[in-house]
Amino acid sequence: MEKKQPGLDGRHRDLNGEIRQKNGNTRIDTLRETYGNDFAKGHRGDMRLDTLLESSGARSLSEYLKRS
Template sequence: MTKHFPKGLDNRMRDQNGEIRKKRGDTQVGTLRKEYGESFAKGYRSDAELGTVLKKEGVDSLDQLLKKGK
């Protein structure tokens, strides 16, 4: 049985405390490109993991990576 969490007004998934859920570090860049466009994480292979990209780019979250414009 999968537990579903409510979405906020911005249509983003929330955890039990109502905070925006973080992307898992093992999410592949190719999966994120479907959501954020083909230019997301330019220079990285589609099978690279988000955690690796975040570490190499020196940021802690997907949000910070998006703001950095990578």
């Protein structure tokens, strides 16, 4: 069985080589462990990533980070 290789930000590549995306139900406080306490400042830690993206108009976590 082929072992998955580590990817960006502790994520792993799928067997087809693509980086696994953050799940929309990931909590903001979990993302703050990676991106720092200032990530999504002014938003509650129990907010979900998909809610944050929808409210900001960003299509992905990467896009949100570029806008911030």
